[in-house]
Amino acid sequence: MLRSHSGITTRVDFSADGLCFDYLHLPHSTHESAYGRLIMPIVSARNGDGPTVLLMAGNHGDEYEGQIALSKLARALDVRQMSGRVIILPMANFPAAKAGKRTSPLDGGNLNRSFPGNPRGTPTERIAHFIEHDLMPMADYVVDLHSGGSTIAYMPSVVVVGGPETDGFQARLALARAFGCPDCLIFGTDRAVTHLGSGAPGAALRMKRPFIAAELGYGGTLQHECLELCERGIRNVLMHAGIFRGQPETSRRMRTLRSDSEECFVYALEDGLFEPAFSLGDAVDPGSIAGWMHHPESPSREPGEYHFERAGIVINRLFPAAARRGDMLYRLAVEEPL
Numbered sequence: 001m002l003r004s005h006s007g008i009t010t011r012v013d014f015s016a017d018g019l020c021f022d023y024l025h026l027p028h029s030t031h032e033s034a035y036g037r038l039i040m041p042i043v044s045a046r047n048g049d050g051p052t053v054l055l056m057a058g059n060h061g062d063e064y065e066g067q068i069a070l071s072k073l074a075r076a077l078d079v080r081q082m083s084g085r086v087i088i089l090p091m092a093n094f095p096a097a098k099a100g101k102r103t104s105p106l107d108g109g110n111l112n113r114s115f116p117g118n119p120r121g122t123p124t125e126r127i128a129h130f131i132e133h134d135l136m137p138m139a140d141y142v143v144d145l146h147s148g149g150s151t152i153a154y155m156p157s158v159v160v161v162g163g164p165e166t167d168g169f170q171a172r173l174a175l176a177r178a179f180g181c182p183d184c185l186i187f188g189t190d191r192a193v194t195h196l197g198s199g200a201p202g203a204a205l206r207m208k209r210p211f212i213a214a215e216l217g218y219g220g221t222l223q224h225e226c227l228e229l230c231e232r233g234i235r236n237v238l239m240h241a242g243i244f245r246g247q248p249e250t251s252r253r254m255r256t257l258r259s260d261s262e263e264c265f266v267y268a269l270e271d272g273l274f275e276p277a278f279s280l281g282d283a284v285d286p287g288s289i290a291g292w293m294h295h296p297e298s299p300s301r302e303p304g305e306y307h308f309e310r311a312g313i314v315i316n317r318l319f320p321a322a323a324r325r326g327d328m329l330y331r332l333a334v335e336e337p338l
């Protein structure tokens with residue numbers, strides 16, 4: 001029995017050979033269930049000594065490709081064909097994933113803003129603490145499967161944190177290449193310290209583990225081609241790690257893009273219905289019209305016009321038409337060949 005500082009326990013013996021479907025237990029005492037627990041799925045598959053890959057999905061609960069790809073993988077694993085270990089967390093922020101929400105309905109927690117977590121904190125903070133301090137140290141590679149969720153349309157991408165070679169950048173980039181997604185987004189090290197520091201990439205940087213995320217699909221739905229890309233990417237990573245036999249299937253050159261500067265973003269300054277002028281993957285010029293904010297409740301009012309400040313490739317746009325002041329309307333990235 002593993003008893004972590006976070007209060008999470010599990011009967012999984014991560015050092016045992018074989019395929020084990022079990023649960024993480026986190027005490028959660030409520031009016032409705034005095035001695036209740038959150039019972040969260042985890043899978044461990046091991047065949048002898050060798051590398052370990054930690055595969056996570058459901059970090060944001062309204063992102064489904066990874067959750068399905070990982071449960072499909074777990075059922076299909078033949079441990080006799082493996083060397084090493086795979087640890088699978090298909091619904092990382094379990095309460096959020098169960099509710100189909102980005103954040104946890106129990107505490108409002110966004111798991112990907114909760115690292116390094118708090119072992120005496122809210123459920124989301126305890127889960128973050130367990131992932132960073134108990135699961136990541138067991139892993140040689142960490143993969144966190146995302147999509148854009150309910151509100152952001154995302155160009156299918158693999159994501160790595162930038163940084164000097166000494167910080168493991170080349171290992172992350174090799175993992176991203178192995179994943180086999182045609183586009184790779186590199187987020188800068190300054191973001192790694194601030195925003196990403198509280199995300200899973202920051203946790204992996206602290207634990208010195210090669211880490212990639214993937215952004216496959218969006219809109220709170222499931223896209224077949226993104227699920228395929230996700231499933232192929234996972235197999236490729238397991239081959240890259242040497243756990244599966246064979247060579248990663250990577251069909252074409254990987255394009256590398258950076259999205260760090262403030263000028264990459266366009267934000268809504270008013271509520272309204274946003275008409276986008278560009279689609280994901282489009283190239284835009286500085287000053288070009290990004291879209292129009294309409295106000296059908298006042299039909300005589302002219303729509304607000306939004307512009308791009310710089311040139312780039314559209315990697316995100318707001319998914320719902322109904323925009324609120326402060327919503328991100330667009331995000332650009334700039335190609336940077338490596």
Ligand code: CA
Pocket residue numbers: 060063146147148149
């Ligand atoms: Ca996400």
